[in-house]
Amino acid sequence: MATHEYEVVIIGAGPAGMCAGLYAGRSMLKSVVLERGFPGGELLNTEVIEDYIGFEHVLGHELATKFQNHAEKFGAQILTSTPVESVKKAADGLFDVVVENGDIYRAPAVVVTAGGTPVKLDVPGEVEYAGKGVSYCAICDGAFYKGHTIMVVGGGDAALEEADFLTRYAEKVYLVHRRDTFRASKIVQQRAFANPKIQVITDTVVDEIVGAGGLMTHAKIRNTKTGVASDLVATGIFIFIGFTPNTGxxxxxxxxxxxxxLITDANMQTSVPGLYAAGDVRAQLTRQVTTAVGDATTAAIAVEKFLTARKNGEPTPAPVPMLIPSA
Incomplete structure (x- = not known):
């Protein structure tokens, strides 16, 4: 175990974390970005980005690499394979950020940019057939289903975008949604519904994922209005029903x-002084790359002002939490 002293610790190297690292570097702050996997976050699970200003069409992993290179150019230190176990304030007012191997990263300010974890259906067979038909990442696993019939579950942008993407490989894609209306943006809906390979099934839930020989063969589905149950033959099911923020x-x-x-004020500060949040972990109307980097820019600049006030013995900005409804 070792203790490392910093001015700010950033947790998560998705778009928000790398942007916060970039601005912290530009402010000459001694900072570190701790990432459990690889830099990029959800960008690594997205094939194409079309709505990031200045990029009409860019691959997700390509944009992630650009973010990383840009952040490191300005001095961001990004440590991969460094899962954070806990964040707690010590008696001296500094935060102790403890990682998996027991090392402690100490700083007066922390920016949480840890993103979220896919929400599970929590039905029989989901765990058993994970990686054997059950997936939460179209770009990771789509190529395994060339010529197959598969399912996508969900009604938001991610579900419809990934259903459209998966038709590049699959012969047919069932889009299953528990309601009769979709949360996805209109342009995304139009694109998906116009795809001849996509068949929409509304007012329907998945009750069980069934397989044989270690691989998924079909799903048991049920109409929520009529109660009628049936089998839907598919060799893969891609689940996009939301994310749980990684704040544990x-x-x-x-x-x-x-x-x-996490609820923050306009400066991205939470109800705990010195603890900031940006990106998908923060309560807000929408979760996009654009909002993530916007949050992170504000958070990093606010941290610099917080640290300056602290260093000069001046009152640090008090958090004024405000609730912004989640999408």
């Missing part, structure tokens, strides 16, 4: 909304 490592009593997203 925070051991402080911090305000959050009913879904667990």
């Amino acid at each position: 490592m925070i051991k402080e009593h911090v305000q959050h909304d009913s879904a667990g997203y």
